[in-house]
Every structure is written in C-alpha cells, then in structure tokens.
Amino acid sequence: MSPPALDQRVPAGATVDVSFCVNGTDVALSLPARITLADALRDHLGLTGTHLGCEHGVCGMCTILVDGEATRACLVFAVQVDGAELTTVEGLGKPDDLHPLQEAFGHHHGLQCGFCTPGFLMSSYDLLDHDPQVQREDLPEELSGVLCRCTGYRNIIDAVDDVACAHRDGLPGPKNCGPRTLVGRTTSSATAAVGDPADPPEPTESVRPDEISIPSGEPTVAIDLTSTLESPMADVANVFDDVRLLIRCLPGAELTDDLGDDWFRGRARIALGPIKMAFNGLAHLVEHESDRLHVLAQGNDTSGGGAQAEIELRATESDSGDTQLHAVARVFLVGRIAGFGRSLAGDVSRRMFEDFATAIDQAAAGVEPDVESKPPSALRILVATLRDRLRRARQRARNRRQGGS
Numbered sequence: 055m056s057p058p059a060l061d062q063r064v065p066a067g068a069t070v071d072v073s074f075c076v077n078g079t080d081v082a083l084s085l086p087a088r089i090t091l092a093d094a095l096r097d098h099l100g101l102t103g104t105h106l107g108c109e110h111g112v113c114g115m116c117t118i119l120v121d122g123e124a125t126r127a128c129l130v131f132a133v134q135v136d137g138a139e140l141t142t143v144e145g146l147g148k149p150d151d152l153h154p155l156q157e158a159f160g161h162h163h164g165l166q167c168g169f170c171t172p173g174f175l176m177s178s179y180d181l182l183d184h185d186p187q188v189q190r191e192d193l194p195e196e197l198s199g200v201l202c203r204c205t206g207y208r209n210i211i212d213a214v215d216d217v218a219c220a221h222r223d224g225l226p227g228p229k230n231c232g233p234r235t236l237v238g239r240t241t242s243s244a245t246a247a248v249g250d251p252a253d254p255p256e257p258t259e260s261v262r263p264d265e266i267s268i269p270s271g272e273p274t275v276a277i278d279l280t281s282t283l284e285s286p287m288a289d290v291a292n293v294f295d296d297v298r299l300l301i302r303c304l305p306g307a308e309l310t311d312d313l314g315d316d317w318f319r320g321r322a323r324i325a326l327g328p329i330k331m332a333f334n335g336l337a338h339l340v341e342h343e344s345d346r347l348h349v350l351a352q353g354n355d356t357s358g359g360g361a362q363a364e365i366e367l368r369a370t371e372s373d374s375g376d377t378q379l380h381a382v383a384r385v386f387l388v389g390r391i392a393g394f395g396r397s398l399a400g401d402v403s404r405r406m407f408e409d410f411a412t413a414i415d416q417a418a419a420g421v422e423p424d425v426e427s428k429p430p431s432a433l434r435i436l437v438a439t440l441r442d443r444l445r446r447a448r449q450r451a452r453n454r455r456q457g458g459s
C-alpha cells in the first residue's frame with residue numbers, strides 16, 4: 055500500500071511502499087510502517103554509516119540530512135520520508151576525495167572509536183551549511199546535540215572550526231552522491247535499488263573516467279609474489295597477449311565490456327563464508343607487453359564498499375630456464391571487505407594470486423583455466439590460509455629453538 059495519511063491505520067503485518075532518494079540513488083522499498091528511518095537505511099539499504107546509540111533522540115549518532123535539514127533518523131519512521139532527498143554520511147565523500155569535514159576530523163584526530171563520528175560529521179555539515187559564519191566560541195553549544203563517549207570534543211571543535219574558517223563563503227556539498235545499487239541485510243521487502251550480490255547489475259556510468267587514481271599512502275594489502283610456472287616463457291607470453299584469456303585466469307573475475315584503448319569493464323566476486331561481495335569496476339592497462347602488464351583497477355561492491363588496485367605482472371625466464379611470474383600489487387579497500395582486517399585480506403589476496411598463477415600455467419598449456427566467473431571458494435581459501443599461517447608459526451618456533459640452542 056502507499057504511504058498512509060497521518061490518521062490512517064496500517065494493519066499489523068502489512069507493508070507500505072515508500073520511495074525516496076538517498077545520496078543520489080532513487081530507492082523504492084516496501085516496509086512495515088513501524089520501521090524507523092535509521093533501521094531502513096541500515097538493514098534494508100546497507101547504509102550502516104548511520105549509527106544507532108540511544109534510539110531515543112538523545113545521542114545524535116543517527117543524524118542524517120532529510121531535505122537538507124539535520125534529522126534524527128531514529129525518531130522518524132521510514133514511511134514519513136516518502137519523496138524526500140536524504141544524505142547520509144556515505145554521501146559526504148569518497149576515500150580518494152574526502153569532504154573537507156572528513157579531512158579535518160582526520161587531521162585533528164577528531165575521532166577516537168569513531169562511533170559518534172557519522173553523527174558529528176552530519177551535524178556539523180548541517181551547522182556550517184546553514185551558518186557558515188558560526189564562531190568557534192559557539193561551537194560547543196551548536197554541536198551539543200551529538201554525544202561523544204570518548205570525549206574527543208576539543209579535537210572535534212578544532213576540526214569543525216578549521217572547516218568553518220576555510221569556507222566562510224559556503225561549505226562544499228556532498229561529494230559522493232550518484233546512482234548505485236544498495237543492498238541491505240534484509241532484502242526481502244525491498245522492491246528496488248537492490249541488486250543480488252551474486253549477480254551485480256551493470257554500472258550506471260557509461261563513460262569511462264580519464265584515469266583511475268590510486269590513493270597515496272599505505273595500501274590495505276601489499277603483495278609481492280613470485281611463482282615458478284611449468285610452462286615455457288613463449289607460451290606464457292601468449293597468455294599475456296590475450297587479455298580475455300588472462301582475465302579468465304583470475305578467480306571470480308569476468309570481463310563484461312571492452313571499452314577500447316586498453317580500458318575494460320568487468321566484475322569480480324569474492325565469497326568468504328557468509329560474506330559475499332560482488333564488485334563492478336573498470337581496469338586500465340597502462341602498459342601491456344608480452345612479458346609485462348601494468349594495470350590500474352577500481353571497483354565498487356553492491357553494499358558501497360570499494361577497491362582500488364595497482365598491479366604489475368611480469369614474466370621472466372630464470373637462468374635455469376624456468377618461467378617465473380612476478381606479481382606486485384597495492385590494494386586499497388574500503389567498506390565490508392576492509393573489515394576482514396589487513397592480515398586476513400592479505401592472506402586471501404595472496405592465495406588468489408597463487409591461484410591466478412596456476413591458472414596462467416593451465417592457460418599457457420592450452421587448458422581452459424578452471425576459475426571462470428566463479429568466486430574463489432571460501433573454504434578452500436581459508437583452509438589454505440590457515441595452513442600457511444600454521445606453517446609460518448611452526449617455522450618461527452623452529453627458528454626460535456635453533457636460535458636458543
């Protein structure tokens with residue numbers, strides 16, 4: 055049924071159709087009338103940046119913008135925002151293009167555990183948007199609607215004051231708004247804007263960017279691996295020459311579009327236990343020789359996470375005549391996939407590269423690689439990862455014993 059009038063009763067168990075635009079994405083959901091906006095954002099759309107603390111309108115953690123006004127998402131029913139424009143913390147900035155407020159919070163150490171940070175960011179956005187002339191002495195009271203349990207107030211005030219002083223002519227708008235697929239934990243009642251993580255929709259951008267920019271700084275995962283292949287160098291060079299074949303060697307990856315000029319569109323799936331991610335993205339071969347590839351890639355997963363990577367592959371012939379595959383990669387992750395933690399994400403990525411090397415060997419030998427379009431098996435990767443860790447732990451123990459004797 056359509057959103058009810060204020061005096062209309064909705065039968066228990068009935069759902070109500072509600073549509074709104076969140077961070078530039080139009081969504082249509084069918085929800086029980088009693089679901090709060092905060093729960094709808096978090097559970098039905100996967101926008102978990104909006105935090106919940108008190109759920110009574112006291113702590114401000116759940117602050118978002120509804121039609122440009124700061125709103126406690128825990129105090130509003132989702133059906134009340136039918137037709138509204140919402141901005142959540144996910145819409146503020148991108149990892150490589152943060153909003154000035156996000157930059158300033160980082161610079162001034164304005165976040166400790168980070169639990170209050172989305173509320174403070176959205177609340178201070180609302181403040182500076184409406185009152186760019188606000189003075190430092192007024193900030194404690196103006197920002198008192200959000201509570202920080204870690205008591206990082208001084209740094210938060212420094213950060214907001216910094217941005218206020220730098221943007222007296224007006225605060226820059228949100229930088230991460232546009233159409234994307236949103237997927238929540240509870241997808242059964244969602245009727246639109248929801249994609250199956252196992253079957254990601256085509257990206258909406260039809261035009262490729264001028265370049266893929268890779269963040270500076272320490273990557274989430276750094277890979278530097280060398281594998282010895284059984285195939286001779288000339289056969290491996292044939293695989294390097296055939297980009298489609300090469301991509302078929304990458305576990306879970308699929309090429310969907312050749313955009314010309316060494317630009318490609320594709321998708322990649324990763325499954326780790328109950329966590330399934332599907333990335334849509336672009337890759338640019340900035341260097342492509344028979345023995346060398348330099349690739350820049352970026353992708354977004356259906357829950358708003360993202361990955362950017364710079365990968366260099368090189369095939370060489372050793373003095374003994376073996377073919378060696380060298381892979382050097384810097385991978386930057388945000389969102390759920392980054393939640394694996396650097397160590398596990400590193401182990402999984404390394405294992406995928408090892409599988410990639412095996413598949414290249416198969417392809418070079420004229421055998422169709424066994425990995426096309428399938429996500430890497432969670433169990434196999436985890437077992438192999440744990441086995442590697444166990445082996446390394448045993449080796450360390452052996453080294454310690456030998457050092458002690």
Ligand code: FES
Nearest residue numbers: 107109111114128
């Ligand atoms: S969770 Fe909404 S104000 Fe505390």
Ligand code: FES
Nearest residue numbers: 166170202203204
């Ligand atoms: S940084 Fe921890 S609650 Fe504010």
